Amino acid sequence: MSAMLVTILICFSTSVSAFLHFYVAFALIASKKTCTVSGFLLLHLSVCSTVTCILGFQAGFTISRSSSLSLFLCQVHGYFTEIIHPLVLWNLAFVHLDRFISIVHPLRYSSLLTLRRVVLLVVFSWILILLSTSPTLISRPGLSSNFSIGGGSCPPVWNSAPVYSIIYTFISYFTPILLMLIWNIYIVSIARHHEYRIANALFLITKQATRVREVQRTALQRFQGFTAILTLGQLLGSILILYTPYFTILIIEAFSTSASPIPIGVQWTCHVLLYISPFSNAIIYGIKSRNVRLTLLHYTRKQFYKSEVNREISRRSPAPCSRRPSISSLLSSFGGRSVEGVAAHLHAKLADIQGKGISYNETHKTVE
Incomplete structure (x- = not known):
């Protein structure tokens, strides 16, 4: 894989991803859905993914030039790269938490997961990531950064502080992935025994409970039988395929004694997968989301109705040269x-x- 091909792949994927996330953010803001739990999480995901696209675009040009513009810009790029990918993973974990609570506790969803609690969770993830990357920010002697042609930035020298590398990987990657696995496995177990749950009979008492039961049954159908494999493959398989190689290289470099233990082609492949992740997230959690599609449909229909009303008013209004008296x-x-x-x-x-x-x-x- 040549450097020019890597640059083309990264720049093309980040450009398309930025457009898709702008589309999702516009649909949420225009329809005023950002005050809901799912809307706020999708908006935060779109913002973080857009920053990832900007970093990927710069990394693509840096890889093609085989050198950085300046050491300061290279270090800033490396630090933001170290922050933004864990934030995206934690954001995806909160999206899975939203789905988990809506399926497992549908009647208590509005009381368990409020907008205020979700905002606090997002703030907690920011604080956790900033604390885990603070050694890089204060430039400790054991965590110097050098230019990496494989990533097009200046990441920390991970083998100079292997303990820090393990802590950072555990907080940034293993914890959100483990939480998503636990929640989705629990949903699959509920879907398998959903017909034999005694609690479902209680949902038929009221009309509202019946509606919640139908919504829950529709959501659980995606986690039953062969459909569960496809659903988990989209939700978790994409995350594992796109993010695991990057953090695997990080761990290998942390415990390696050689200067470049990973071939340059493997590093380029891992970074191409990493910068394709915004495109995958935009498709799976944004474009394919029924709420986003309905939100944009309602907004478009509302704007079309307004334009039709204004056109009808202007058509019925008398012209300046008309003899018909106006009001x-x-x-x-x-x-x-x-x-x-x-x-x-x-x-x-x-x-x-x-x-x-x-x-x-x-x-x-x-x-x-």
């Missing part, structure tokens, strides 16, 4: 009064006529 000309004939003033004027005239005792026939004869 403004009618109001001006009553001395520029408002609608309330015109009504009061007509009411006063009617009361005056009734006060004089003039009948309709007499008034008609007088007019004739």
Whole structure:
């Protein structure tokens, strides 16, 4: 694999991924769905993935040039690369948590997972990642950074501090992956024995509970039989395939004594997979999401309805050269009064006529 091919793959995938995440973010913001749990998580995922696309675009050009613009920019790129990928993994873990609670505890979902708690979870992930990468930020002597042509940035020299490498990998990769595996395996176990659960009979008591039961049954159908393999392959298989090689290289470099234990071609392949991850996340969690598609559909329908209403109003309004009187000309004939003033004027005239005792026939004869 040549450097030019790596650059083309990374730049193309990051460009398409940035467009898709902009589409998802626009759909959520335009429809005002960011105040919901799933909407907030998808918006945060889109922002983090867009930053990943920017870093990947810069890494692609750096790989093609085989050198960095400056040491400072290279270190900044390496530090943000060290932060952004764990944030995306934790964000995906929270998305799986949202699905887990909505399936396992559908009646208590609104009380267990509120927007405030989700925001606190996201803030906790930020604090955890920043604390785990703080040794790199303060530039400890044992964690110097050198330019890596395989990644197009300046990551830390992992074999200079193997203990830190293990802690960072455990917090950034193993913990969110383990949580996602536990939650999805539990969902599969529920889906297998869903028909024999006694608690489901209690859902038929009220109309609302019946609706929740139908929603839960529809969600569990994706985790039954052969469909469960396809669902887990999309949700977890993509994450494992795209992120595992990068962190595997990190661990190998941490316990290796040689300067470059990984061939340059393998490093390029791992980074290409890593920068394809925003595209995969945009498709699986954004474009294929029913909520996002319905949200954009409702927003488009609403805007189309508004344009049709404005077009109909402008069509029915009289043209400047038209002889048909408009409402403004009618109001001006009553001395520029408002609608309330015109009504009061007509009411006063009617009361005056009734006060004089003039009948309709007499008034008609007088007019004739």
